[in-house]
Amino acid sequence: xxxxxxxxxxxxxGTQALRLVDYxxxxxxxxxxxxxxxxxxxxxxGRQAASFMDAGRLVPDHLVIRMVAKRLDNDDxxxxxxxxxxxxxxxxxxxxxxxxxxxxxxxxxxxxxxVEDEELIRRLVGRHRADDALDIVRQRLEVYSAQTRPLLxxxxxxxxxxxxxxxxxxxxxxxxxxxxxxxxxxAAK
Ligand code: AMP
Numbered sequence: 001x002x003x004x005x006x007x008x009x010x011x012x013x014g015t016q017a018l019r020l021v022d023y024x025x026x027x028x029x030x031x032x033x034x035x036x037x038x039x040x041x042x043x044x045x046g047r048q049a050a051s052f053m054d055a056g057r058l059v060p061d062h063l064v065i066r067m068v069a070k071r072l073d074n075d076d077x078x079x080x081x082x083x084x085x086x087x088x089x090x091x092x093x094x095x096x097x098x099x100x101x102x103x104x105x106x107x108x109x110x111x112x113x114x115v116e117d118e119e120l121i122r123r124l125v126g127r128h129r130a131d132d133a134l135d136i137v138r139q140r141l142e143v144y145s146a147q148t149r150p151l152l153x154x155x156x157x158x159x160x161x162x163x164x165x166x167x168x169x170x171x172x173x174x175x176x177x178x179x180x181x182x183x184x185x186x187a188a189k
Pocket of ligand 1: 009031032033035052053054056057058059060061064084085086087088092140
């Protein structure tokens, strides 16, 4: 299955993504992780991405799209994968659609993990990541609202969107995700 996982920073998407790839036995393609790795490796991409990441802004589309397309070309993605944190802009979503069309693949489901803003700020400020100072947190939430939220409508119009509540214990949240994925699997049969 090819699944796109969308959610604001602080929604618990990282934790749930790990559980979902374990459950479905598909590769986990997290653009945040890939970009952090590129920085550690001090690659050209890492250097280009650094200032955007530190400011809580999005890395330019063309850099991220190229990185993802390369990764999707890998054989291990032949039977699907979980796209976590990508696409994050309409441009990225459209370029992804182009790529999938060219390769005769389609998205099976788009999962939105939804948590209210006040709850997100409460959760994020409680964390101690370097880029999670309060103003950066606000910045990341604003970027999500302005640039990523429009994707929900984009995918909803294609009949692909499943919204899952991110409140409650991780087990409860995962159960909702599992149900949504299983419903898609049944519908595809
Ligand atoms: P994440 O761990 O998914 O929150 O990503 C960390 C940071 O990496 C983000 O705040 C962005 O600066 C950058 N990033 C990750 N994925 C993308 C993407 N699809 N498009 C642009 N920037 C991204």
